[in-house]
Amino acid sequence: MSKVNWFKQVFCACLLTGSVLLTGQQGNAAPEAKDTLNFVNYRDIRDLNPHLYAGEMYAQEMLFETLVDITADGYKPCLAESWEISPDGKIYTFKIRKGVKFTDGEPCDAFAIKANFDAIIENKKRHTWLEMMHLLEKVEAPDAETFRITMSQPYYPMLTELGVTRPFAMISPKAMKDGSTKDGVQAFIGTGPWTLEEVVTDEYAIFKRNDSYWGEKPKFERVIVKVIPDNQTRILALEKGEIDLIWGKNMLDADALNKYKNSEKFGIELSAPTSTRQILLNTTNPILKDLNVRKALQHATNRAAIAKGVFHGLETPADTLYAPSVPYCNIGLKPFEYDMKKAAALLDQAGWKPGPGGVRMKDGQPLAISLLYNSNSVTEKNIAEYLQHEFGKLGMKVSISGEEEQSYRDNMKNGKFDMVFNICWGTPYDPQSSLSAMRQRVYGDYAAQLGLDDKAEIDKAITAIPTTTDKEERQKLYSYVLTHLHEDAVYIPLTFECNKALFNKNLKGVGFTQTQYEVPFTQIYMVQ
């Protein structure tokens, strides 16, 4: 037999094997119907116990509800139909909505809510980040429709904290383990618009519409949440039609979104600002402890260029630590405008004179600082490179370095940074919770502010805010804190981050709610 024949035979065998493999058995394809929404997340839903923090928040919001809802127009009734606050601000009496049932048939009355609060209070230590846990005196359910909370002191963000899914969402008392939830629950049974039908860890979760839901019922019958960790694969899966909607802050980068800007097949939605991207300046650093240097950096930051160049205009420039739309934060702070001449003058004033190689010097020391970013974030690296170049023009030598998320956070906590990227917490935690966190040693804010002369006064004001009942007085305290932080120039605000959605154009009703983690599944529907 000749060599050529041989070659043909083997080649055909290869082709045959290949085609057999490709046309092999069919996979169990997902039901392709318009009553099913195919959603995606980068990780599993995990433990949805509403009284702990381990689960995905959007999934908890699908199953569980709280006493009140936080909306753009303020607090709205949810499981509580109405409420009264005693004149001294210490007693909250809730009238519980009648006829609401958990999906296992248990009534969601005041007794069930009391059982939930008992379970939460039993694990009080885990929830001490909520100031109200310290002030809580007792909870009572005098009858099936009345639920009462007594506090030792008035506390203004009370309803906000009760409206946050964790830990104050209600689970069926039958699903608890002997009235306790701190060591896990038996099933995820709530009163929400969806029920959890099936979960395969790290693969998918299927939510089914709760047909006996008391409120507005979802239009889709099912939501399938697939787990796809890789950013690129997620977009490819959307292109292929395997998923209908990508939703979230960190699920899409600006470049990917920009690609679909004028697409006929896919739609884009952006939310109002949820939080502020910023750079934290370490005031204990010998160079940065000088206010003039910090101010120079503020003036040398071209926020508009970052918003346009890095985010293609998908994010808007930020002039202040919190957006003016954040409660108590519209106080007319004067932004540090982009002005390189002013920045140079400030550095001159601080004693940093132009030196060899274009780097400014003072007392024989070069003007050299570092900028740390989270290497998991593509955008932070881009901004860092841009700022390195911009600050370089001023005669400042900036070295940039990226670290994986957990070590990046460790460096922040330990104050091992000159400048570092940071982000506000967003709704509904801003400003009360994120300001409160500035006093905790575990955050970069604490380390960064240590060198401020007025640090003690700022902390004192932050501590006083939650228990101040008079709204005007409270605004004064907020204004004090925010003005001082702004004038101290500790934070370089960059852009306002927003929630992003990329979806199949047949999908309607894609939007955002006041809570940045809640996906408004109830409103979303499909047209053919």
Added chain:
Amino acid sequence: MKHYVIKRLLATLPLLLGISFLCFVFINLIPSDPAEVALRVRQTPIITEGAIAQMRQELGLDQPFMVRYVRWLWDCLHFDFGISYTNPTRTVLGEIARCLPATLKLAGLSPVFVIGLSLPIGFLSAVYQDSWFDRIMRGAVFATTAMPAYWVGLLLIWLVSIKMDLLPTSGHGGFKHLILPAFTVALTYISTYIRLIRNNMLENMREDYVLYANARGLKQRSIFVRHILKNSLQSCITAIGMSIPQLIAGTIVVENVFAWPGIGKLCITSIFNRDYPVIQAYVLMMGVLFVFFNLAFDIVQYAADPRLRQERD
């Protein structure tokens, strides 16, 4: 023979102990505090120092290092690898048991691709040395060795799933879902084995027995298949033996790209989350696998090759 096996088995014990100690030491050298990371990963809104202290106690991290190591080792010997820091409702053993089958599927199909492609291509490249086929294949081998699996995976999704619309992009379902990730994993090995087979065959072709076979007037086909190929495959078999644990350990990147819920994805998530018990169990498991396969193939070789036996006895 029996002596040899017992001797080798006993020798693995200190090796495994060493592996377990090193994996414990190195993981504990990671600077982040796992208690704090656990709180971050469990999305505690405000992390207080009190909460960290409580978490350290909960996870047993307040104990001295050696106490923790001995306890961990003792539990491991009882197949208790602890509880995941980040998913406190799950045991590490349960997590591994959940993820391992998916990875084994990948690691099981990949050798089919490896053998199915590298054998004929390597063979033909040798037979038609320096032909257009050999040249193209040599170029392809260089290219695929140089391309990172992450990129290849995405290119394959784009080409096969989107442009050709043949296979699903990602996920774990039927056989169709398995093809792309398994092929991506196999690609690195395919190029290695093509070169290995081709070079071995070319070497063998210069041997005297080939000349003798030709002189005897044997059919070309029989010379190539029965003699040259057979003799060339011996070193490949040893290499494949060591590739099996490598295949299981080497799926990390591919699993992430294809959203394949296997042990590699578990490992990478655990590393990012500083989930010590899971990382430790993973490293220990891989260590045991490598030691075991090394030992098994040594024994097989020992049994198969009389020369080795004589030397050692």
